[in-house]
Amino acid sequence: MEAALVGLAGTTVGAVTGFAGAWLAQRGQVRIQHEQRLHAEQVRWLDDKKGLYRDLLIRLYG
Template sequence: MDAALTGLAGTTVGAIAGFAGAWLAQRGQLRQQREQRAYEERVRWLDDKKGLYRDLLIAMNGWHDALDSLARGEDDGQLSETRGRAYKWGVEASLIASEPVRAAVEDLQGRLLAAQRVVLGRPVVTERPPLEAVEEGLALLESALRAELSDPLRPETP
């Protein structure tokens, strides 16, 4: 009878251990699959983002250049068009960009609008030349774009 009980106890312990091992293996596989999907989602837009971010930087720099031309008295009549293009690409980028990029775009747009008010003769009290603030904003945006494109493994920030 002792042998039967020992056999039953051994079988029970073996079954529990087998069940626990299978459960742990399944959990590991599910976690690995989740991480793989998350990685694929981050990398999926990478090629699209490169072109989009390039166009966004070109449009924002175009807005800056139009303001700079106006400030030097060389109005080429492109301000409205370049501003519209910059807003268009800003909206496009905000649809797939991370929070740091969206914040940098909004900050730069605010700086450009403030500079535009000064250039068009609607003074705004500023501590420094308005286009200097815009150039700083352009650099911040470019840094945010490069950071997002260079490290697709970095987890998204909420």
């Protein structure tokens, strides 16, 4: 009977550990994707701003 309880406890600990590891991995992937989207948006706006700034300087200084 004790062996069965130890096995059940081990299985439970393993399942909880596996679930926690999968959750952490998914959370990390979501964070990386979020950072990639933010970076892509900042780079896109930077390219747009360069053109606008160039046009502004041309109009300002002729």
